[in-house]
Amino acid sequence: MMDITITTAARRIARETNGTAKNVSNFFDLEGNAFASLPADCNWTTGIPEGAVLRLNGGHISQHNAAVLLEAVRRYGPFPERNPLACGFIDGNWRER
Numbered sequence: 218m219m220d221i222t223i224t225t226a227a228r229r230i231a232r233e234t235n236g237t238a239k240n241v242s243n244f245f246d247l248e249g250n251a252f253a254s255l256p257a258d259c260n261w262t263t264g265i266p267e268g269a270v271l272r273l274n275g276g277h278i279s280q281h282n283a284a285v286l287l288e289a290v291r292r293y294g295p296f297p298e299r300n301p302l303a304c305g306f307i308d309g310n311w312r313e314r
Contacts, residue, residue: 221310225249227284230273234283237275244269247290249283270295285310 226249233251237243240258243251246268253266257274265272270290289297289307297303 219310221281221284221288223280223284224287227280227287230271230283230287231278231280234273234275234278239274239276241275242272243275245271245273247287249287265296272296279312281312 226247229249229251230245233243233245233249237251237254240256241254242257242259244253244266245251247270253269271286273286285307286297288310289303292306293300293303297307
């Protein structure tokens, strides 16, 4: 496990995700701004919104875990859940409640 820094962007992601219903997904940019939402079981028919690096369903996420996701994006690129190396990084740094 490495030292993870909780940034303003991670705080924004946690705040927005925690305030969103579980059946809604938000797309976030690197600064932690949510700029697009859609039902969690839907996909964009025209592709991923430009600038999006994460898609999270509403529910609970800690600031630490939001920071882990952002660090994975910085290291491995957007949507780290699609990259096995990023998934290993996330799993190794994720904290359960």
